[in-house]
Amino acid sequence: MIINIFVYVLMQQAIQAFLLIPKDSDFTIKNIPFGVASKPNGNPFPATIIGDSVINLAKLEELGYFNGPLFSTLGSKVFDSGNLNKFVSLSRPYWKEVRSQIQSLFQCGSQLENNQEALAQIITPVQDIQNHLPITIGEYTDFYSSKNHAFNMGSIIRGPDNAMQPNWYYLPVGYHGRRSSIVIDGTDIRRPWGQVKAPTAEKPSFTKCKRLDYELEIGAVIGGAPNNLGEPIKVNQAEDRVFGFVILNDWSARDVQVWEYVPLGPFGAKNFASTISPWIVSIEALEPFRIQLPEQDPEPFIYLKEKNHTSFDIRLEVLIGTEKSPELEHFTTSNFKYMYWSVNQQIAHHSITGCNIQPGDLFGSGTISGTTKDGRGCLMEYTWNGKEPLVLKSGEQRLFLEDGDVLEMRGYAGEGENRVGFGRCKGKILPALDEAYFQS
Amino acid sequence: MIINIFVYVLMQQAIQAFLLIPKDSDFTIKNIPFGVASKPNGNPFPATIIGDSVINLAKLEELGYFNGPLFSTLGSKVFDSGNLNKFVSLSRPYWKEVRSQIQSLFQCGSQLENNQEALAQIITPVQDIQNHLPITIGEYTDFYSSKNHAFNMGSIIRGPDNAMQPNWYYLPVGYHGRRSSIVIDGTDIRRPWGQVKAPTAEKPSFTKCKRLDYELEIGAVIGGAPNNLGEPIKVNQAEDRVFGFVILNDWSARDVQVWEYVPLGPFGAKNFASTISPWIVSIEALEPFRIQLPEQDPEPFIYLKEKNHTSFDIRLEVLIGTEKSPELEHFTTSNFKYMYWSVNQQIAHHSITGCNIQPGDLFGSGTISGTTKDGRGCLMEYTWNGKEPLVLKSGEQRLFLEDGDVLEMRGYAGEGENRVGFGRCKGKILPALDEAYFQS
Numbered sequence: 073m074i075i076n077i078f079v080y081v082l083m084q085q086a087i088q089a090f091l092l093i094p095k096d097s098d099f100t101i102k103n104i105p106f107g108v109a110s111k112p113n114g115n116p117f118p119a120t121i122i123g124d125s126v127i128n129l130a131k132l133e134e135l136g137y138f139n140g141p142l143f144s145t146l147g148s149k150v151f152d153s154g155n156l157n158k159f160v161s162l163s164r165p166y167w168k169e170v171r172s173q174i175q176s177l178f179q180c181g182s183q184l185e186n187n188q189e190a191l192a193q194i195i196t197p198v199q200d201i202q203n204h205l206p207i208t209i210g211e212y213t214d215f216y217s218s219k220n221h222a223f224n225m226g227s228i229i230r231g232p233d234n235a236m237q238p239n240w241y242y243l244p245v246g247y248h249g250r251r252s253s254i255v256i257d258g259t260d261i262r263r264p265w266g267q268v269k270a271p272t273a274e275k276p277s278f279t280k281c282k283r284l285d286y287e288l289e290i291g292a293v294i295g296g297a298p299n300n301l302g303e304p305i306k307v308n309q310a311e312d313r314v315f316g317f318v319i320l321n322d323w324s325a326r327d328v329q330v331w332e333y334v335p336l337g338p339f340g341a342k343n344f345a346s347t348i349s350p351w352i353v354s355i356e357a358l359e360p361f362r363i364q365l366p367e368q369d370p371e372p373f374i375y376l377k378e379k380n381h382t383s384f385d386i387r388l389e390v391l392i393g394t395e396k397s398p399e400l401e402h403f404t405t406s407n408f409k410y411m412y413w414s415v416n417q418q419i420a421h422h423s424i425t426g427c428n429i430q431p432g433d434l435f436g437s438g439t440i441s442g443t444t445k446d447g448r449g450c451l452m453e454y455t456w457n458g459k460e461p462l463v464l465k466s467g468e469q470r471l472f473l474e475d476g477d478v479l480e481m482r483g484y485a486g487e488g489e490n491r492v493g494f495g496r497c498k499g500k501i502l503p504a505l506d507e508a509y510f511q512s
Numbered sequence: 513m514i515i516n517i518f519v520y521v522l523m524q525q526a527i528q529a530f531l532l533i534p535k536d537s538d539f540t541i542k543n544i545p546f547g548v549a550s551k552p553n554g555n556p557f558p559a560t561i562i563g564d565s566v567i568n569l570a571k572l573e574e575l576g577y578f579n580g581p582l583f584s585t586l587g588s589k590v591f592d593s594g595n596l597n598k599f600v601s602l603s604r605p606y607w608k609e610v611r612s613q614i615q616s617l618f619q620c621g622s623q624l625e626n627n628q629e630a631l632a633q634i635i636t637p638v639q640d641i642q643n644h645l646p647i648t649i650g651e652y653t654d655f656y657s658s659k660n661h662a663f664n665m666g667s668i669i670r671g672p673d674n675a676m677q678p679n680w681y682y683l684p685v686g687y688h689g690r691r692s693s694i695v696i697d698g699t700d701i702r703r704p705w706g707q708v709k710a711p712t713a714e715k716p717s718f719t720k721c722k723r724l725d726y727e728l729e730i731g732a733v734i735g736g737a738p739n740n741l742g743e744p745i746k747v748n749q750a751e752d753r754v755f756g757f758v759i760l761n762d763w764s765a766r767d768v769q770v771w772e773y774v775p776l777g778p779f780g781a782k783n784f785a786s787t788i789s790p791w792i793v794s795i796e797a798l799e800p801f802r803i804q805l806p807e808q809d810p811e812p813f814i815y816l817k818e819k820n821h822t823s824f825d826i827r828l829e830v831l832i833g834t835e836k837s838p839e840l841e842h843f844t845t846s847n848f849k850y851m852y853w854s855v856n857q858q859i860a861h862h863s864i865t866g867c868n869i870q871p872g873d874l875f876g877s878g879t880i881s882g883t884t885k886d887g888r889g890c891l892m893e894y895t896w897n898g899k900e901p902l903v904l905k906s907g908e909q910r911l912f913l914e915d916g917d918v919l920e921m922r923g924y925a926g927e928g929e930n931r932v933g934f935g936r937c938k939g940k941i942l943p944a945l946d947e948a949y950f951q952s
Contacts, residue, residue, distance in 0.1 A: 211651065211691060216776060237774050242716050243707055247776035248688040248783065251651060252868045253741055262742035264865035267683055267813065276682050278813040281865075301693055301785065302702035303945070306952070325865060334677050336656060336687035337777020343688065344866035345741065373707065373718040374950050425704035425721075425765060426784035428692045505743070510814050512746070 088180045091195075093123035098351075098484050098493020101178060104171045105351035105494075106156055106316065109201040116154040116204045121351060122178055124198045131194050137177055137184070142169050155208050156352070160295040160315045161431040164355075167295070167315065171356055203350035205256050206318075207293065210432035212254060212346070213422060214289075214322060215246040217413035220441040224453040241370060244413035244421045249322075250343035251434065257350050257497050263475060263504040264344045266328035276331055280504040283326035283458065284473040287439040288390055288449035288481055290408050291320035292415045293352050294433040301428045307420035308379050311355065313429060314415055317408075319349040319388070319483045319497040320436050326452050326472070348434075349481070349497040357492045361385045361485035363409050375424055376417045383411045386494075388440060388483045390449075395476035397466040406442045406449050408483075475503045528620045531635075533563035538791075538924055538933020541618060544611045545791035545934075546596055546756070549641040556594040556644045561791060562618055564638045571634050577617055577624070582609050595648050596792070600735040600755045601871040604795075607735070607755065611796050643790035645696050646758075647733065650872035652694060652786070653862060654729075654762060655686040657853035660881040664893040681810060684853035684861045689762075690783035691874065697790050697937050703915060703944040704784045706768035716771055720944040723766035723898065724913040727879040728830055728889035728921055730848050731760035732855045733792050734873040741868045747860035748819050751795065753869060754855055757848075759789040759828070759921045759937040760876050766892050766912070786876075789921070789937040797932045801825045801925035803849050815864055816857050823851045826934075828880060828923045830889075835916035837906040846882045846889050848923075915943045 089101040099105065099121045109119040109126050118129040129151040132138065138150075142165060150159050150166075159170070177184050184190060216222060222245075226235030239245060255261075263284055269276035295315030299305050305313060322342060329341030365381045372378075390404035413421075415435065423429050439449040448454045451472050454462055461469035473479065478500045484493030529541035539545065539561045549559040549566050558569040569591040572578065578590075582605060590599050590606075599610070617624045624630060656662055662685075666675030679685060695701075703724055709716035735755030739745050745753060762782060769781030805821045812818075830844035853861075855875065863869050879889040888894045891912050894902055901909035913919065918940045924933030 239707075239709075239716070239771055239774065243772060245772070245776055246779055248690055248779070250688055250867055252738075252870050252873075253866070255741070262866055264742075265744070265815075266865050267679075269679075275810075276679070278815065298692075301695070302704075302942075304705070304949075306950075328865060331679055332683060332685070333775065333777075334679065335773065335777070336685055337773075337775070339686055339688070340861070340865035340867065343862075370715075375705075375718065421780070422783075425706050425768060425780035426693070426702055427690055427780065430692050433692075502742075509744075510746075 087175055089122050089178050090180045090182070090185045091122045091125045091178060096491070097123050098491060098495050099123055100489050100491050101175055102490055103353060103357050103492045104174050105353045105357065106159070107206045107351040108155055108204040110204060111196055111201055118151040118156050118159065120174060121198060126196045126198050126201045127174070128194050128196070135190060135193070138170065138173055140169065142166060156206050157208055157432050160207055160293065161297070163296050164312055167354060168356055171354060203256055205254070206350065206352050207432050209251040209254055209434050210430045212249040212251040212434045212436070213246055214249045214342070214436035214438065215244050215413065215418050216438040217244050217418065218410050218438055218440045218449070219412040220410055220443060220447070221439040221449055221453065224441060224448060228452065228457045244418045246418065246422065247337045249346070249436070253343055254346045254348060254434070257347060257495070259347060259499060260502050261323055261345045261499045262502045264325050264328065264340070265504055266325055266340050267331055268327040269331045281325040281328060282472070284501065285324045285326050285451045286473065286479050287322040287324055288388055288404070288406055289320040289322055289439055290386070290437045291318045291348055292435040292437070293318060294429055294435060295431045298428050298430045299423060302426040304375065304423040304426060305419055305429060307376055307416050310416035310419035313419055314355055316352040316354040317358070318352055319481045319494045321347040321479065321481055321497050321499065322436055323347070323499070324450070347497055347499045349494045351495050353492060353494055358384045358386070358485060360490070361492070365411060365414060368412070372417070375420055378414065378416055381414055383414055384408050384485060386483050386485045388481065391480045391482070392464070392470070393478040394464065394466070394468055394474070396468060397464065398478070400478065400480055401464055403462060404446055404448065404454065406440050406447045408440060410440050410442055411437060473501050475501050477501045527615055529562050529618050530620045530622070530625045531562045531565045531618060536931065537563050538931060538935050539563055540929050540931050541615055542930055543793060543797050543932045544614050545793045545797065546599070547646045547791040548595055548644045550644060551636055551641055558591040558596050558599065560614060561638060566636045566638050566641050567614070568634050568636070575630060575633070578610065578613055580609065582606060596646050597648055597872050600647055600733065601737070603736050604752055607794060608796055611794060643696055645694070646790065646792050647872050649691040649694055649874050650870045652689040652691040652874045652876070653686055654689045654782070654876035654878065655684050655853065655858050656878040657684050657858065658850050658878055658880045658889070659852040660850055660883060660887070661879040661889055661893065664881060664888060668892065668897045684858045686858065686862065687777045689786070689876070693783055694786045694788060694874070697787060697935070699787060699939060700942050701763055701785045701939045702942045704765050704768065704780070705944055706765055706780050707771055708767035709771045721765040721768060722912070724941065725764045725766050725891045726913065726919050727762040727764055728828055728844070728846055729760040729762055729879055730826070730877045731758045731788055732875040732877070733758060734869055734875060735871045738868050738870045739863060742866040744815065744866060745859055745863045745869060747816055747856050750856035750859035753859055754795055756792040756794040757798070758792055759923045759934045761787040761919065761921055761937050761939065762876055763787070763939070764890070787937050787939045789934045791935050793932060793934055798824045798826070798925060800930070801932070805851060805854060808852070812857070815860055818854065818856055821854055823854055824848050824925060826923050826925045828921065831920045831922070832904070832910070833918040834904065834906070834908055834914070836908060837904060838918070840918065840920055841904055843902060844886055844888065844894065846880050846887045848877070848880060850880050850882055851877060913941050915941050917941045
């Protein structure tokens, strides 16, 4: 009920930006996502984007555009470095206030609209900037919280009758991942080498990965003050720790994974690269798209029991281009609403034994799969472990990713002037290193 | 052969410090480990220790005591912050040079010996300082590389005939761990809550951990310039990336672990705390204690094939004190020589799919167990999963750790004036949070 009223109030706001916003832009004035950008040969600066205009937040702050009682308590600048970590370490009142002040500043009729001198300092066309990782990521954890994905993967490996492991309905299964190899949209991905063993082979071999896959995920950027070591975060307070979301592609070497993962989990199969979209979309921007998740059975333990068990209605798409047919072709649609465990439950579970969760951490949702074949969030599911090829318009077929393939993910909620989108999360597969590399 | 000559030369050096070195000190002038310390109400500073004298490296540098052509290439200070990350990010020639210059400075007859004014600024008695984490840890990875440990754990879980998983002899099995909860020697450890399920129980329950354990490990502190993403580190160059070693206690909630770890590995059972000893002992200091490891069968793949497959002869001890009998009682002796996979192989494997390894990362060896019962490196092994109690001199028994228990690890190589030790790695178990915590 509280949520519905909030949505209603937001929908009533008729904010109109004075910046040009192309049709179907992810970056309406209702969005105001946060990222880091640089001009050619320039230093990275915290930024937001409206339409195709990138707004320098360091400059806005320097020129004194952030005001009010909340700001005056800070005592030092928030955006004066090459990442958003200081901002992310604050709390929801600050995050809300900054977004709201930016919306006011760029609304038609604002003081800034006719200040051409200030605008020239603050704004750069998006085609003239490069994005960087928006935060220095502290640590990366990846969950496994979409039931459709877990069921499909389990069915492939153990058959549908034993698809779900016994613990899956009791806790949001997750593992610690690697943050050093998290890269920004547009970064090329080198096909890895690794140990693999076919089920029929007597021994493993050392080879170029033959089953290179992507995973369609949402990443939650953790913010706020850390909990003390030994003091779990309560599930109904966990959302205070969610700054916002990005799209996450957790590239996976399936053949490496199946050989290495017993008994301690995925390692080299996952740690060679993950890609995130450049702009962090805030909970505030997504609030109108919050949706109730189905009741959980069995009922969660007290530390996982939410007053409001919710996710967001975010449409997620996957597109592919190949060397022969470089034009991107859409083949998968999923949605962030297909989550069984919520981000708040992931946070509560991550800290239940006492782990201190820090601002700047990134939590992956796990691959998000819908209910139909074209909603499956990775090729292992889509091709049912390499059995049913993905057939492209050009006639080309894919079981797993090939060299030169470009994989792009997109995500957005709402439409028209209410659209709140994530931009893109894209990567191109480079050929593996030559065998000679290992002989020198 | 090269190693033997090197050992011989080192043994010939009769360095005599002018600082008092107590009998059986871990910190002879042959050691020169690196840490971070602070005086009461003071800022943390990079330090080393000789005997009971803590030496302020920032002050030594500030007073111009580090000299020579290598240093002049640096252009900026190395020790002017509250951690050792800048120093660790350099390379072996710098690490060697700094250690060697410190040894010269504190040798009998040095210029510094009679400079009471400088010494007063540089030296603080160890009882007046507090240690801090020596580096801001980038990421933490834990391996599983002691064969005795893997065999014992496998025998407990699956019986001796199926003890070893098929991949174990082919690759150093490891998983990404959590760095935020790594604490320094002396930090109290709160017993965690978590989900557990007894084999006979129909459903899991949410409870205080009843099988709290330690794990006796060596942590390798990674240094040097990072490899590029997509470019694996070659095994015979991997040691360039090892700055030095600490003792590591990887606290474990065994009952939580057994329920949660399928299929993605240990999570909350491990991420609530790990403790490290305060002083990083360098490879240079340990060089005289380098030992050959047995030949591996099967022969490792090319990327794991070392020219010299070695470890170090470091004696590792575990002691326990209880609330009733607080005096520490020694009950386990193991050794870093009981490794199957070397640190160099762990590094090569960690990066084989392309992962970029960064200075400041910490790699745990995995629990190191000897061949006999009193060499087992954790209580799960020692008590054979809670079946054969550890009986203390007081008559008290332990299957797993109880509230108020103090667990201390120690490690050293050599003896007398050649002793190179790690100091201690100690933690006390605090009672779990009250159940009411989760109901508010």
